[in-house]
Amino acid sequence: MRYDFKLPDLAEGMVEGELVAWLVAAGDALKPEQPVAEVMTDKATVVIPSPVAGTVLELPHAAGDIIKVGATLFTLDVEGDMPAQKKAGGHTLDQGDAPEPAAQPEPSKPEAALAPRAPVAAATFEETPRGGKALAAPATRRVARDLGIDIGQVAGSGPGGRVTIEDVQAHQAHQAPRPAAATPRASTSTSTSSPAPTFTPRAATAPAGVDSEERQKIRGLRKAIYETMSRSKATAAHFTYVDEVDCENLFAAREKLAKVADKKGVKLTYLAFIAKASLLALQQFPKANARVDDQTMELVLKRHVHLGVAAATEPGLVVPVIKHADRMTLLELAFHIQQLGERARTNTLKPDELKGSTFTISSLGKLGGLLATPIINHPEVAILGVHQMQKRAVVLDDDTIVARRRMNLSLSFDHRVIDGHEGAAFAQAIKSYLEDPDLMLLETV
């Protein structure tokens, strides 16, 4: 007699599943509990066994098909009559009436049993190992379980080989990409569906247990950067705007003023001009000099500008802060940029000089490239990335092509509070000051 197996709800709230592969072919004789198909839900891939013995009549779906819960997954020819089975509601199945697994609640765990219940059905769920003896704190073990990692496979970096949460996370990062909550069942069936390899990669012949990797601790400054960047990316809705600035006038202005500054012992860099231009632009666009208070859902506009100037150092990126930069002359800005940059390189900055910025400029100098997508210095809402100034061929209005000094600026904004046109206008303001530095005279304090 025919027996239609209907797709059960494998996980709570599941309405459909995608057929990954058939593990049997039409005409195959099946034993009870024999795996028939792999079905992927939004949570995991599960192996569906046949609840009964029989011969496969129909496999009506192809790999990749989406099958609704309750729809027939496959059809068997079953010897004789189906045993009468009591259902949850207490009524008895008629002969020829297939069990309806979908109507029966099943455990919500992805690796849970899939077979329609029979009074003495053998367990088909993946057994969870008991009594883990991994040398790791309970919270670490929980993280590993949540990531679907067997903590016994994680190399411990702690004393005595203790596994830390960082070790677990590093282990996950080095694993082949797989869904975080991948079910262990998936691995039991892959061998049956993939063809035997005919080419043996060299790596497979390497001695077992030798990893070709080096582990570096994420500690100290690196850890601080790790956390700040993660937080920024996790909160701010970044968008980046890139524009090109003509620097001929800027070049001329700096040539002239640098000599004067030099006599005062100050190195007048382009960065000082860019800082000044940004500070003046911020006066017109105070929203870019702000932070988001997520708790109160408020944009906190700063009446002062503490300018962060990112600096690359041996241990990593630091952002020394020029306090009240908006009250400084160009020369003063140049002086402080120089001072803080020196102290950053010699690692002599005070903690106080590394916090409180309200807007940040990041210059890659000679490595400047064409464009970048700077990550906002949390909890700020905007950041300016400065690229290398270089001579480029520029087509003028009269169609002549000339060589001119040009520079790209990449500005990232938090789109939650600054819209595209505002960001663009802010960039244009900076650009206008840099293309015509004399304009800055009008605004300079």
Add this chain to the structure above:
Amino acid sequence: MGARVDTEVLVIGSGPGGYVCAIKLAQLGKRVVLVEREAVGGTCLNVGCIPSKALISASKLVQQVRHAATMGIHVDGVRVDLRQMMSWKDSVVGKLTGGVGTLVKGNGGQILQGAAAFVDAHTARVTRAGDETLVGFEQVVIATGSVPTAIPGFAFDGVNVIGSTEALAFADVPKKMVVIGGGYIGMELGGVWQRLGTEVTVVEYMDQLLPGFEPDLVRPVAKRFKDAGGIVKTGTKAIRWDPNQSGSSRLLVTVEARADQRQETIETDVILLTVGRTPTVEGLALTNAGIPWDPKQFLQVDGAQRVKGGPGHVFAIGDVAGQPMLAHKASKEGEVCAEVIAGHHAAFDARAIPAVVFTDPEIATVGLTLKEAQAAGHDAKAGKFPFAANGRALSLNDADGFVRVVVDQQTGVLLGMEAVGPEVSNLVAEIGLALEMGAQAADVGLTIHAHPTLTEAVMEATNAALGQAIHALNR
């Protein structure tokens, strides 16, 4: 016919496994029905851990008062009002069981009184005094606990041969008591009545009291028990009991030495049978739900507390799911089980389950003993520190016993602790945490422990294992 209730999860049994599981399930957003056929709180709260500890405390106080002369305190005419002691004990129990009911309901769980039996894999019938309720469920947690085990020749009758429950509710202090089974229940309850004046004889089949614990841990307990007039018959089998025709006591217990089969009789007024506990599966009709079981065995579970070989939606926790039969193990399993049912990635993965025995003095262990550690392949070393060298123990006038800590010498990792002495039931928690954290012995040894406290003994034993004890000679 009665009503029908449909729920997401049915929890059968409201002991420290079941009620914790039900509360956790409710907190995780599951609809839960908790069924109890006797008193909410199960054995632990009603007739186990809690009332026994109440009587242990009370009886120890009696003993301390009687022996306070060393400290210059002379108390004449100490009188025990057993009725009042029992009523105080009952009030302690009442506070806790009432609290459990409040917590279950306060979290949104429903308590159903009655005995549950499976109708099929997704329905149970709950019966109480002829009233029936059908409970439909998606998942079920069996948390039915255990009952005292009887042995041939000694059927429980509630009067002559009693279990722990009756031994917590005597109306009068018996003159003589025979305890069959010198495990922790027998020794705890035997100790209670000994301190209240009963002449107690413990008959133990194995060759030492408290089998399973290292002999040197048991020695201070056996010594105090004997010094107080207790009689210990180890390596001895209880054969039968008869009414006593001639002597002053009501009953005669016949025992036989295992070594030479020599029999003797012991006069007693009551026989307390504490040879073990049997999982409670009777009456559940497990086969109706497709759950394999053997009346003599625990339900076998995996790390997610699922019953092995059963339908995947059947879970078991606590005593019914295997050794060790300890309330705190049941509670942990209950939490794990609830998280699994709620779809979390939970598993029972504890490195160690502490065991505490409220004898006089107390015994506590967690993790591996030296022998177990060596058998498991560790290059293990033990460090021991006697309470006789601990200032706080001496000032408590309670300095028998010691703390022993086991360390892996290669890795420095702590492996276990055993202790006998004052308050060791509390001291064991520190090493329990250390084991779960995968701590180095040095982590404990380098931690400042307040002076003068008993906890210093844990620190010193750990340092002794590292060869660095201050207040004991490092050998």
